[in-house]
Amino acid sequence: MTLQTEPKTYQNYINGRWVSSSGNQVDASINPANKNEVVGYIQKSTKEDLDQAVAAAKKAQVQWRKLSGPARGEYLYKVANILESHLDEIAETMTKEMGKTLPEAKGETARGVAILRYYAGEGMRKIGEVIPSTDSEALMFTSRVPLGVVGVITPWNFPVAIPIWKIAPALVYGNAVILKPAQETAVTAAKVIQCFAEAELPAGVVNMVTGPGSVIGQGIIDHPDINGITFTGSDQVGKMVAQGAVARGAKYQLEMGGKNPVIVAADADLDLAVDATISGGLRSTGQKCTATSRVIIQKEVYEPFKEKLLNKIKEIKIGPGLHGDTWMGPCASESQLNTVLSYIEKGKAEGADLIYGGKRCEDSELKHGFYVYPTVFENVTSEMTIAQEEIFGPVLALIKVETLEEALEIANDVRFGLSASIFTQNIGNMLSFIREIDAGLVRINAESAGVELQAPFGGMKQSSSHSREQGQAAIEFFTAIKTVFVKP
Structure with missing residues (x-):
C-alpha cells in the first residue's frame, strides 16, 4: 500500500474514537528528504484534549485491570498481527516522515511486531511470589498491581519501536495509556495506534494526543490523574519530567542521551x-x-x-x-x-x-x-x-x-x-x-x-533514571508490589 497523494489530516484517538483537537489547529509533518512535501497534518492539541483522554483512560483502566493477564495478552497478539499486515505501509510512512532508509524502517516495524508478541506472552508469567511468614498458620505473598494511567512521551527517531516497547508492557500489566508522540513523526504514530483501534481494545485503554511538548508534554507531567510517566528524549527535558513527577508524587522513568x-x-x-x-x-x-x-x-x-x-x-x-x-x-x-x-x-x-x-x-x-x-x-x-x-x-x-x-x-x-x-x-x-x-x-x-527487545535497556549516570526498559525488567516500572498477609 502506498501513501495517498493528497496530505491527510490525522486526528487524536480518545476513548475509542478519532477526534479533532478542540482548538481546531493542525501542524504539518514535513518530509525531511524534501521540505516542500507534506506527509500529513496532525493535531495541535490543547490541555482540554488531554484532560478528555485522561478521563477516558482513568475510567477504562478500572475494568481493564480486572482482565486476566492472558486476556490482555490476547489483545496484544491481535495488535501484532494487524501491525504485521500493515508493515510496508507504516515503514514507508516512517521513511517519508523521519528520513531513515526503508530497510531500516521495515526492520523497526518488524521489531514492533516482535515486541507486541513478546509482551503478549508476558501476560502468562508470574506476577508475585510466596514468602515464608513467621506465623506458621499464615500465608504471605506479593502481587504486582498496575499503576493506573501511564503517560507515554516518545521521540521521533524510533516512531514505532519506542512507543510500542512502552505501551505493550504498560497494557499487559493492566495500565491504561496516553501516548504523546513527537510532532515530527505523529503521522507514523497515528498509523500505529490505528492497529490498536482495529484490534478493538476497550475504549479508553489506549489514547493518543498530539501537540507541542510545552502543552501536551507538560500537561502529562502535571496531570494529577496520570500515575506514571515513561519518557525517552533529551536529558534537559527528562530532568523537567523528573522534577514535575517528584513534585506531585508520580512514578517516572527516563531514557535520555548518550555519548x-x-x-x-x-x-x-x-x-x-x-x-x-x-x-x-x-x-x-x-x-x-x-x-x-x-x-x-x-x-x-x-x-x-x-x-x-x-x-x-x-x-x-x-x-x-x-x-x-x-x-x-x-x-x-x-x-x-x-x-x-x-x-x-x-x-x-x-x-x-x-x-x-x-x-x-x-x-x-x-x-x-x-x-x-x-x-x-x-x-x-x-x-x-x-x-x-x-x-x-x-x-x-x-x-x-x-x-x-x-x-x-x-x-x-x-x-x-x-x-x-x-x-x-x-x-x-x-x-x-x-x-x-x-x-x-x-x-x-x-x-x-x-x-x-528481551533484554533490559537503560543507562548509567545522566543517561537514565537508573530504571530499565524492555524484557522482563519492564514490570519493575509499570507495576507496584502489593504484599499480602492472610491469617485464617
Missing part, C-alpha cells in the same frame, strides 16, 4: 571495528541514543584504522530513504540539521581537525532536503564540546590513546553512560572493559547501537 564510545584496541580486527563504527555511528544518520559518537583508538592501529574508516565512509550513498541505493538519509528536521551543523562549527572552533564531511549536502537532488555529509574529526580531546555533548547526527570524533587504561578513562569522562563497545581479541581487555566501563549496555566486538 557512546567505541574503543579500538591494538589487537582489534580492524575491518570488523570499522564496519561496526560506521554502522553504529552513521546509520539512521546518527540519530540514535546508542549511536557511536567517540572512537577511541590505540596509537598502534590509529592510522590504518583511520584509513580504512575514511575509505568506507567515502562510499556511503546519501539520498532519500525510499531510494533503493540510499545508505544514509537526511536529518529528521531542519532544526536537527542546524543542531548538527552548529556542533561541527564548534568542533572546528575548538581546534579539532575536520578530515571528512562537515557541511550540508547541496547537490541538485538533495538541496531541498535536510542532508549533511558524514563527518569525521581527529585530534579531538576529551574536554571539547564534540567529545562531551550528544550531537545526534553523523559525526565521529577520533581520539588517539596510548593505553587501554587511558582509553577507559576517556570513555568514562562524560556525564552520560548509555552504551559502549570495545574491539579486542584479548580476554583480559574484555574483562577490564566490562568491569570498568560506566555504561548500561556493554558490547564486545559489536557496534554500540545494538538493543535486543
